[in-house]
Amino acid sequence: MVLTETGPAHDAGPLIAVERPTPSPGEGEILLAVSACGVCRTDLQLVEGDLAARRLPIVPGHQIVGRVEAVGPGVHDWAEGERAGATWLAETCxxxxxxxxxxxxxxxxxxFTGWDVDGGFAEYCVVRADVAARIPDSFGDLDAAPLLCGGVIGFRALRLSGVQPGQRLGLYGFGASALCAIQIARHWDCRVFVCTRSERERERARRLGAVWVGGYDDEPPEPLDAAITFAPVGEVVVSALSALDRGGTVAINAIHLDRVPSFPYEALWWERSIRSIANVTRADVRDFLRLAADIPVVTQFETLRLEAANAALRRLRDGDIDGAAVLIPEPE
Ligand SMILES: [Zn+2]
Ligand SMILES: [Zn+2]
Incomplete structure (x- = not known):
């Protein structure tokens, strides 16, 4: 499913289904037969043009689970038939x-996968062997896909928010990434306060152990030690900041934000801070997958056929996806 021109996601576009020859892996690369690919908000932002495309045409998709179909020259640590995962980070210098x-x-x-190099909205994709991830056996292919971006970035945001075990954490927005983050935070015995518009998401947050749920403008009943914003809206960052205790941090889990509105300096005073979370490292992926298997983190997802990628994106934008969307190619 190829993006040639950005535009609003609707059920028939802008991604186009094309037939291409199966790529072959070059030096240091492996070819994956994709079994599942998660749909991330970043894919939506790229497709709709909120995130400027770096290359067109491009195949989006960066939460890829597949089997190694072929191994390129110089690759010694992957063998045909092994399961591998690919994430947003495609290559570093x-x-x-x-x-x-x-x-x-x-x-x-x-x-980055699906931005600079073709990603996993496809039956096959080529990834660098040194960034491919080993996925713990306890996860099925479908369970694993939403972990590979939403899960990992949520984990990085938790770490960079500085939240400590037992502290009070706010989650602003409660999509696929927050679903993983709350499970880790509860594992760390944090008290979690969730702000989201959706009644369905509030209900799910309660079931997953949130001590309080409310809307973006509702003040949590206690000051927060740290907060993570998932909603791609700058106003929410200011709401989260106003809910922080002295010394607290807001971690912004978004590659694209409309803007951050101005706010009174008193909201930031007392060593509060706002920081962005950019991408992930291989160590984040490794550490997160190990922890996710230990807890174990349970993913919520809905499967759609690869051909329905446009509908998946449209439904993600409209808040109509229950948990994460995972695309599966038709078996040949
Ligand atoms: Zn570098
Ligand atoms: Zn992503």
Missing amino acids: GRCVRCRSGRENLCVDAR
Whole structure:
């Protein structure tokens, strides 16, 4: 399913189904036969043009689970038939100061799956062997797909929010990523306060152990030690900031935000901070998948056929997806 021109997602576009020859893996690459690919809000933002395309045509999709179909030259740690996962991080330079200091997510030369290189809205895709992830056996292919972006980035946001076990955490927005984050936070015995518009999501948050649920403008009953915003709306960042206790952090889990409105400095005073969360590292993926298997994190997803990728994106935009959407190619 290829994006050639950005536009509003509707049931018949803008992605187009095309037939292409099966790609072959180059040096250091593996070819995956895709069994499942999760649909992320970033895919929607790219398709609709909120996130500027870096290359067109492009195959979106960066929560990929598949089987190794072929191994390129120089690859020794993957064998045909093994299960592999691919995430947003497609390639880094490996040499810059950020790559060498555990911050490869900030590499200026990093390339991203489904943005710079073709992703997983396809039957086959080629990924770099050194960024491919091993997925714990306890997860099925469908369960694993939503973990590979929403899960991992939620985990990174939790870490960078500085929230400590037992503290009070706010989650603003309660889609696929927050669904994973709340399970980790509860595992850390955090008290979780969830703000979302959707009554269905509030109900789910309660079931997953939230101590309080409300809307974006409702003030949680206690000040928060940390908050993560998932909603791609700047107003929500200000709501989260106003709910913070002294010294607390708002972590913004969004690659694209409309804007951050101005707010009184008193909201930031007392060493409160706002920070963005950009991409993930291989270590995030590894650490998260291990923890997710231990807890275990349970994903909520709805499966759609690959050909229905446009409908999946449209429904994600309209808030009409229950948990995560996962695309599955028709078996041949
Ligand atoms: Zn680098
Ligand atoms: Zn994503």
